[in-house]
Amino acid sequence: MSITVLNPGLLTSVQDLGRVGYQQFGVPVSGVMDPRAAKIANILVGNDEAEAVLECTMMGPQLQFTAANVIAITGGNLEPTLDHQPVATYAAFVVQAGQTLRFTGLRSGCRAYIAFAGGLDIPPVMGSRSTYMKAKIGGFHGRKLEKGDEIGFRAANPDAPNLARRHIPPEVRPRNSYAVRVLLGPQDDMFTDAGIETFLSKTYTVTNYFDRMGCRLEGREIEHKNGGDIISDGIAFGAIQVPTAGKPIIMLADRQTTGGYTKIANVITADFRIIGQLKGGDRVRFVKTTIEAAQDALLAEREALRALRTMIGPAKRQSPQKRS
Amino acid sequence: MANVRFLLTGDTSLSAEFGNEISQSINAKIRAFTIALEKSDIPGIIELVPTYRSCMIHYDPGVIAHAALVKRLESLLDGLDAIEIPPSDVLEVPVLYGGEEMGPDLAFVAEHAGLSEREVIELHTSTEYLIYMLGFTPGFTYLGGMSDRLETPRLKQPRVKIPAGSVGIAGKQTGVYPIDSPGGWQLIGRTPVKMYDPNRETPILPKAGQYIRFRAIERTEYDEIAAAAEQGEYVCRTYPRGEGKA
Numbered sequence: 077m078s079i080t081v082l083n084p085g086l087l088t089s090v091q092d093l094g095r096v097g098y099q100q101f102g103v104p105v106s107g108v109m110d111p112r113a114a115k116i117a118n119i120l121v122g123n124d125e126a127e128a129v130l131e132c133t134m135m136g137p138q139l140q141f142t143a144a145n146v147i148a149i150t151g152g153n154l155e156p157t158l159d160h161q162p163v164a165t166y167a168a169f170v171v172q173a174g175q176t177l178r179f180t181g182l183r184s185g186c187r188a189y190i191a192f193a194g195g196l197d198i199p200p201v202m203g204s205r206s207t208y209m210k211a212k213i214g215g216f217h218g219r220k221l222e223k224g225d226e227i228g229f230r231a232a233n234p235d236a237p238n239l240a241r242r243h244i245p246p247e248v249r250p251r252n253s254y255a256v257r258v259l260l261g262p263q264d265d266m267f268t269d270a271g272i273e274t275f276l277s278k279t280y281t282v283t284n285y286f287d288r289m290g291c292r293l294e295g296r297e298i299e300h301k302n303g304g305d306i307i308s309d310g311i312a313f314g315a316i317q318v319p320t321a322g323k324p325i326i327m328l329a330d331r332q333t334t335g336g337y338t339k340i341a342n343v344i345t346a347d348f349r350i351i352g353q354l355k356g357g358d359r360v361r362f363v364k365t366t367i368e369a370a371q372d373a374l375l376a377e378r379e380a381l382r383a384l385r386t387m388i389g390p391a392k393r394q395s396p397q398k399r400s
Numbered sequence: 401m402a403n404v405r406f407l408l409t410g411d412t413s414l415s416a417e418f419g420n421e422i423s424q425s426i427n428a429k430i431r432a433f434t435i436a437l438e439k440s441d442i443p444g445i446i447e448l449v450p451t452y453r454s455c456m457i458h459y460d461p462g463v464i465a466h467a468a469l470v471k472r473l474e475s476l477l478d479g480l481d482a483i484e485i486p487p488s489d490v491l492e493v494p495v496l497y498g499g500e501e502m503g504p505d506l507a508f509v510a511e512h513a514g515l516s517e518r519e520v521i522e523l524h525t526s527t528e529y530l531i532y533m534l535g536f537t538p539g540f541t542y543l544g545g546m547s548d549r550l551e552t553p554r555l556k557q558p559r560v561k562i563p564a565g566s567v568g569i570a571g572k573q574t575g576v577y578p579i580d581s582p583g584g585w586q587l588i589g590r591t592p593v594k595m596y597d598p599n600r601e602t603p604i605l606p607k608a609g610q611y612i613r614f615r616a617i618e619r620t621e622y623d624e625i626a627a628a629a630e631q632g633e634y635v636c637r638t639y640p641r642g643e644g645k646a
Contacts, residue, residue: 099449099458101604102534102578201598211538211579213598261408262415262454307420308535308542310449310456312410334451334535342410370411371461378462 077226078143078197084222085137085179090196090215091329092128095204099310099333103213106206109187109288109329110352112377113151113248117191119384120148120168120242122233122391128198128205130190130221134355136179137221139190141171144234146193152185152248152353167243168193170234185248185353193391194231208330209288238389247349253279253359254350258316258341259370263306266338267318271299275340276364280324284356288330290317291354297322300338308336314343314351316362326351346373404433404477406470407454412446412461416473417454422544427532430455431609432485433477442472450608451533452542490528490611492637493576495567496622497521497589502566505586509552509569521616523547524588528611528641529574539578539596539604543612546574558584565591567614578604589614592626593636600632611641 081088091114094107108114108131115125130137136154148168149156156163157178163169165188171177179188198205198216207215216225236242264272280295304320311317315327317337326343327335328351343351344365354360407415416433419426434450437457444463449456459469498506498517510517529543536542546569554570559582562568566577568585577583578596591614596604606612617625628634 096458097447098538098603099447099456100534100608101538101606102536102540103538103604202603213538259408259410262417263407307422307452308533309415309417309451309454310409310413312413312456312458314410332535333449334533339409342408344411367408367411367466371465374411374461 078141078145078229078232079227080140080142081137081221081223081225081227082140082176083138084220084225085132086135087133088137088221089131089207089209090128090198091131091206092204093126094329095202095206095208095214098202102333103202104208104330104333105313106208106214106288107204107329108189108352110151110189110248110349112349113187113352114189114191115381116166116244116247116384117148117150117189119381119388120150120166120244121146121191121193122236122388123191123193123195125381127191127195129192132179132188132190134182134186136188139177141175141177142173143229143232144170144172145229145232146234146236146239147171147177148191148242149188150191150247151187151189153183153246153250154179154188155181155183156188164243166246168236168239170239184250186355187353192229193233193236194229197228197230210330233391235393236391237393242388244384248353252357254354255361255363256347256350257344257365257370257373258362259344259367260341260364261339262309263338264340266301266306267340268299268301272340274298275324276362280360280362282354282356282358282360286354286356288328290328290331291326291351293324293326293360295323298324298340304338306336306338308334311335311339312342314345314348315339316341316343326354328352344370344373346370346377406473409456411466413456413458414466414469415454415456420453422452422532424530424544426453427530427609431488432480432483434609435485436476436480436483437473439483440472440476442469442476444469451535486640488610488641489638490613490641491606492639493591493593493612493614494617494621494625495525495589495591495614496617496619497524502590503588505555505568506588509550509586509588512552513549515549520550520588523550524574525614525616528613531606531608531610531612533608534604534606537579537581539606541575541606541612543573543575546572548572550574552586554584555586558582562587563590565593565595567591592622592629593634594629597632605636
């Protein structure tokens with residue numbers, strides 16, 4: 077084994093980019109809540125972007141290593157230390173067997189991601205290592221981590237080259253007010269003009285009802301034409317559901333695949349990094365954008381991650397090539 | 401095909417909306433569209449989620465932009481009548497009805513309907529139920545077509561744990577619990593078949609647009625099927641709709 081969980085923290089689970097292809101069968105996608113942060117953590121340690129990471133929520137875990145490896149921590153700053161010495165986030169570093177990683181606070185965001193070079197020894201279920209705790213699917217025995225759990229590295233790479241180059245400035249900063257870009261639809265026509273105006277002009281506050289499934293907001297009621305019930309349809313990551321009571325809920329990684337409430341808008345992919353890090357008390361304003369601008373932003377983000385990987389260089393030390 | 405709206409559901413999916421009601425004819429259109437889309441060569445499509453009212457299409461904007469995709473979907477709709485849509489399959493699900501362990505509420509459902517338990521079983525097994533969609537939990541089917549006579553209200557006090565495979569009735573609905581879960585449905589029987597098995601090549605048996613028909617079995621057959629299912633060796637019989645019983 078390579079990691080022993082001394083203390084699991086509030087909610088630590090194995091997640092990758094989600095279980096794609098089974099929504100038509102009612103299986104939620106799950107996966108990381110802040111995909112950009114998880115992808116960057118993987119790039120920093122030389123993994124494929126889609127590799128499984130540990131998602132740590134607000135109060136991070138204590139993990140003891142029983143094998144050496146290169147790891148990186150991104151996302152919200154939960155103030156990590158290695159053997160009680162602070163370590164930088166958004167930077168790859170070596171951990172040795174016997175060392176202990178702890179998280180000591182919550183300086184920014186809500187969720188931190190730990191990527192391990194070579195990935196974790198977790199069997200994929202339906203094509204993904206993500207944990208969907210409600211139905212006990214995937215990840216570490218379908219559940220969050222608990223004290224005493226032991227997880228192996230799949231292919232530890234403690235001597236990854238160019239460690240000095242494997243860092244970028246932290247991207248989740250201490251703040252609590254955000255502008256989030258949205259595309260109206262699919263049921264924006266079930267709201268009055270005044271309701272749409274309220275949604276796009278008022279500030280909403282994150283309540284204490286926020287989890288991997290969704291994030292309930294408090295604020296001015298959004299007016300429907302005829303109530304908030306519909307015949308069920310599909311729900312995307314970042315869908316903003318408004319039940320009849322008029323208070324919005326942002327649907328997140330563990331959302332059910334279908335639902336019967338009106339969805340006024342959907343957060344754009346480039347801003348998932350914001351909604352995946354929201355916590356109680358944060359304030360959100362919704363800004364309307366166009367599908368063209370949203371898809372341009374998404375492609376620009378992909379390009380930036382490609383550029384980061386190029387800058388960092390190869391994950392393995394170059395060995396002299398022998399060709400026969 | 402008129403009246404289809406393409407609605408924005410973010411920047412990596414869209415919803416092709418066919419109507420706003422639960423109806424067999426809308427479902428048939430969604431099924432035809434979904435099959436045509438699966439057969440088409442439109443690039444960048446990741447997954448499809450058919451529901452009562454729409455087909456949600458997840459796609460990669462790095463391969464096809466929204467406007468280009470809508471154009472392709474519109475021409476697909478125009479040619480839909482020319483595409484041959486095979487008849488729906490019927491998935492036959494064996495059920496042991498009644499008994500305190502498997503179907504503790506069969507007696508109540510019978511009494512509520514003014515029927516004998518045998519008549520309830522006959523009614524429940526005589527229908528091909530349309531699978532409108534799956535959702536709620538992995539593998540949960542929203543079925544249509546249950547006889548009005550079997551309508552029964554939910555339990556006043558939901559059960560904390562209902563075993564996977566339980567077959568129940570709630571209001572106008574009937575269905576199978578795919579995984580252990582709490583619930584308030586009236587339980588009339590249980591199937592030994594694993595509707596959901598994450599480690600099987602086809603993790604979830606039912607598919608939207610198919611039909612389900614229940615077949616009453618006795619305890620001996622239940623145990624045989626359960627043993628085979630445990631080994632991953634039981635395969636549910638399916639047959640094209642209209643070919644009826646063997």
